[in-house]
Amino acid sequence: MTSATSEWLTPSTRTELIENLVSGVDRYNPSNVGILEDYLYHQIRSEEYDCLANLAILKLYQFNSDLYNPDVVVNILLKALTAEPFPDFDLCTSLLDDRPVNVNPDEPDPLPVLLPILTNLYNLLHQCRFPAFWTFYHSDELESLRENYIVECVGFEEAVREVAARAVKATFTRIGLDRLGTYVDLSGLELESWIEKQGWSLDTSTRTISIPSNPDNEIESVVIRENVKLGQLQKVIAHAAQIR
């Protein structure tokens, strides 16, 4: 069984070129940043995700502040948002050092404004406050974020719904239809088709959805008893047998 982190460490969609870059010393070469940035745009367009490669981009920006491209950073953060419950968003913000003073007034740096918004979105997801997330997401404040960045990121909303699905799968065996709708920001027919895609079954009469069992939502009371093996008793038994 592949471990939970093997896909995160080495995504199957990563090419050998990127693999060498990420695992070797070439990742420090500033001229390679273009390759990694192209790979990021590939991830955005084809709904793939490679955490370590994106972190490599951020590290290059850390050392070479002239390479800094705020659009790339925003895209990386958006992608990391959807990786919840992995701590990717935090890892990315750890690598965002201070920006030097921007001397070019024509192209203002959007990051100082966007970063708190993105952090807010992330916190809402992390605290599993999904209805609040969607409200915030649709609010006016996020208009520039939506129009400039999220629209480019294919499948962003789908990915966020996946995050919600993961949380719901772990906690519920049955959940009300309306409640689920608020979690994934869907309703009516769209919601029903989404539920079907997830493989969950909908009972229209009671308006509840049954979630199939998985290791997280099967619970049983376990008493952890010690397991005394015969080998441990060997010496005692053998000794008793000798006494005559």
Place this chain on the structure above:
Amino acid sequence: MSAQRVALWAAEPDLDDDINDVDIPLTIPSYQNADLYDDPNLQLDESALLAAQAQIAQQTALAQLPDVVKRFIVHFHQAVLDNNLPEITLAYESGWNRLTEKFYARTEWPEAEIIAPLVNDDQIFLILYRELYYRHVYSRLQPDIDDRFHSYENSCELFNYLLNSDGGPVPLSLPPQWLWDIIDEFIYQFQSFALYRSRPANKTDEELTMLGSEGGAQAWSSYSVLNVLYSLIQKSRVNEWLKARAEGKTEEEIDEIVGEYGTKPLYRQLGYFSLIGLLRVHVLLGDFTLALKVMDNAGLGLCVGEKAPFTAPTAAHVSTAYHAGVCYLMLRRFTDAARVFTGCLNWVMRARQYHTRSYQYDQINKTADRMYALLALCQTLAPTRLDDNVTNAVREKYGEQMTRMGRGEEGLGTFEEIFLYACPKFITANPPPYDDPNALALLINPPTPTSPTSPTATSGTLAITDPTQRHLRALSAHYLALSPVPTLRSLLKLYTSLDARKLTGFLDAGVDDEEVLSWMMVMKNAGRCVGRVRGAAGADKDEKIGASAANGGSTGSSLLDGEWMSISDLNFVIDENMIHIAESTVGRRYAGWFIRNSEHAARVLDGLRASPLPVSLTPPGARTQGKGGESKGDTSKDTAPRTSGQKVAWSKIV
């Protein structure tokens, strides 16, 4: 005048120290044009005069050195030249520290130029001497900006010599303790400089110019530090060596794989220590995944019960454990962090008695204290059962704080306090713009902020933020997200099934159903984390954790691998509005105690049966049944038959 000078050199008072009969090869410099100075009419060359004066000053300074110090330096130099490892170790570990305590506790050691004549201007030795000199300055005194730049140049020279000498590996042999200290100190000075550099306020003009200059930008740059470490690793091919050893290759194959540099212990050890150095540098710069990736081949050694490739100094192990634990903590892999910390703390507690020497002991203790603090944080965020000794120690030091943190939001202050105490001093990779005085001024005194939507504000005048704050915020956010969990736990423990609406009623007013459900989902998330799973052997913790893990990772796997495992003993699931709760309890473990004591009793019995019986000459009545000499302490005496003692009957042992 010349007569006086000769007298200074020739002076050799009686000595009371051990190095008594070492020949001090003092070279009396000859001044070719000494007579020149006696002729007052001659035009003296200014520079020659200055040089001569400098040399006089140097000799005076040299003469003023205590003889003990002079003898030590000469002896040390000789040992290095001979590659006499035991002597070097002795001189390095005890000699240097003793003399520092005696003469240089508050001042610097003499400069390298002064002692140069003692060692025949041996440049290599002087580089090593300067390394020790600057280490002393950084640790006991405050280095000024000149010291910082010069120590950087000296380190560069040293590594240049080691890596880029013509003719392959250098014929030098140094003790592993020194090699570790070289790497450790190098990174420490880098960190110290980065912290110093990131505070542009309160700097003198001279400092500002130096920092803004070309050389200033180059000194202690992140790239050059990384370059040194990576070069050492690549030159010594230490990763290949570790992999070959893990695969069980023979000595000859290994020698071939690692090349001429890798076979020399000097380079191999430097390579291995550089791996740990890289781990540390990446943690300081905030890149936790890369830090762990670097140590993939080396493993975490003694901290997790594996064997280390060779005897490395204690400080190296402690440093590895501390930084790896920090990485796991920031990756929210609390079980792994706890395991690393506990392993190391156990080992330190046991090995403490052997390590009372010098400053190493203090440093190890300080790191151990920080590890206790971080362990307290891990326990708050993800309570698991740990080794008893360590748990007791943590509770002793941080029991009160842990109770406070267990109360949810009000514990935030305590949480942050502990984190700030225990975390490494993170640094930024980039200096403030010293080469641009205007930008620098803006940074020191940022203009008062205007409204967030105005265009000038977005042109990015950021105040300097401490990177530690950034990391703290990430972890605090996680802590805050988990703050409802303790209350929920205590409520859920009382039930096997509970309606969610009733639960809302129990909690504080102002909390609605939806929020409670969010909290439940968070609690479910908090009850799982990614952790490394080892094989069945030694997976004691997994038993108690009730893991849902698959087979453990092999030794070849990465440090970043892991499985989702359940770490909470309170499990629940929600069926629409009804919460079903199941608690796992750990049964009492008594088998071990009984087995141990049975075996002990068996041993005692065997001992008794094997011992000689006392010879008894009396009639049967007073004879003891033959199962062993029961006596009141004198089985050796055959002559005292027991006539009136109690009859002893040995029952059969079941």
